Amino acid sequence: MMSVPFTAVLGAKKRIAAHIHRTPLELAARLTEHCGVPVWLKKEHQQLTGSFKLRGATNAVLALSAGQRANGVCTASTGNHGRALAYAAKSIGTHATICMSRLVPDNKVKAIEALGAGIKIVGRSQDDAQAEVDRLVAEESLVTIPPFDHEDIIAGQGTLGLEILEDVPELDAILVPLSGGGLIAGVALAVKTLSPKTQVIGISMERGAAMIACLAAGKPVVVKELPTLADSLGGGIGLENRHTFAMVRDLVDETVTVTEREIADAITHAYEHEGEVLEGAAAVPIAALLAGKVAPKGPSALILSGKNLDIAMHRAIVSRTHPVYQKARSHA
Numbered sequence: 001m002m003s004v005p006f007t008a009v010l011g012a013k014k015r016i017a018a019h020i021h022r023t024p025l026e027l028a029a030r031l032t033e034h035c036g037v038p039v040w041l042k043k044e045h046q047q048l049t050g051s052f053k054l055r056g057a058t059n060a061v062l063a064l065s066a067g068q069r070a071n072g073v074c075t076a077s078t079g080n081h082g083r084a085l086a087y088a089a090k091s092i093g094t095h096a097t098i099c100m101s102r103l104v105p106d107n108k109v110k111a112i113e114a115l116g117a118g119i120k121i122v123g124r125s126q127d128d129a130q131a132e133v134d135r136l137v138a139e140e141s142l143v144t145i146p147p148f149d150h151e152d153i154i155a156g157q158g159t160l161g162l163e164i165l166e167d168v169p170e171l172d173a174i175l176v177p178l179s180g181g182g183l184i185a186g187v188a189l190a191v192k193t194l195s196p197k198t199q200v201i202g203i204s205m206e207r208g209a210a211m212i213a214c215l216a217a218g219k220p221v222v223v224k225e226l227p228t229l230a231d232s233l234g235g236g237i238g239l240e241n242r243h244t245f246a247m248v249r250d251l252v253d254e255t256v257t258v259t260e261r262e263i264a265d266a267i268t269h270a271y272e273h274e275g276e277v278l279e280g281a282a283a284v285p286i287a288a289l290l291a292g293k294v295a296p297k298g299p300s301a302l303i304l305s306g307k308n309l310d311i312a313m314h315r316a317i318v319s320r321t322h323p324v325y326q327k328a329r330s331h332a
């Protein structure tokens with residue numbers, strides 16, 4: 001018995017429909033030529049807030065009771081989950097508090113403030129910010145909504161799998177960026193229910209691929225976080241992981257890692273050939289195809305998961321002046 005039922009994904013689809021964009025699935029001419037099979041891009045980086053995280057966050061906020069909504073929600077994420085939760089709370093009419101340390105850069109603080117969230121700046125580390133979240137939950141009855149290991153989050157992300165198969169029902173493979181596994185667990189739940197033959201392949205960066213290390217260990221383990229162009233894929237899966245570890249282990253067919261240089265080349269490919277700005281985490285499926293690490297035998301879809309990156313960094317990558325392109329670091 002799967003810890004999250006397929007019906008939860010169907011429920012999420014109905015619940016969030018009025019609050020999110022149904023993003024396009026478009027054929028990628030150059031990648032189709034490169035692979036010799038049709039390659040489709042699920043352009044979820046065009047989602048409101050710039051990432052798929054809005055699906056899960058919206059589903060989770062809509063699932064709250066009236067009493068919980070009155071108290072509001074909180075998280076310590078300043079990345080795509082924090083943005084999504086801030087936006088979802090505002091659009092649904094509750095209040096989000098995003099806790100962050102003093103070290104979080106000003107532009108990130110402003111971006112989340114602009115989405116209508118309350119900001120609490122505490123301490124000097126992510127752990128301090130998380131401690132404040134724990135306090136708000138214990139003392140002020142706020143509800144914390146985690147970024148991936150939660151039934152409503154997984155079900156919300158799974159709606160991407162439903163949309164892809166609605167548009168192209170016969171797929172050999174779906175390539176999905178993989179970090180904590182909320183995205184791929186939801187997508188695999190939908191895809192393995194509706195089209196069991198379709199391969200679900202998870203892609204992580206070589207530098208700090210936490211879920212892949214946990215799969216190898218057979219249980220959740222601590223994995224060192226390293227700087228990477230795919231920063232949205234950083235972080236662990238939680239030693240007390242309840243859902244995503246088992247779902248990824250049981251439902252995902254294959255996992256693959258890509259190098260920093262391959263990620264940079266994929267960001268550049270998306271920009272030059274598709275006219276799309278992708279963050280590193282979103283470019284990893286393209287990286288896997290261009291590097292020949294995944295060779296699909298039939299029509300395939302790639303989930304492009306987000307577009308939130310520093311635009312000066314994007315410019316450095318696509319103009320090949322970024323340090324990842326220096327010879328001495330080409331192993332990185």
Ligand SMILES: *Cc1c(COP(=O)(O)O)cnc(C)c1O
Nearest residue numbers: 080179180181182183281305306
């Ligand atoms: C969060 C995130 C991912 C990874 O999702 P998980 O559910 O943690 O596996 C991939 N891409 C982007 C852009 C993200 O924000």
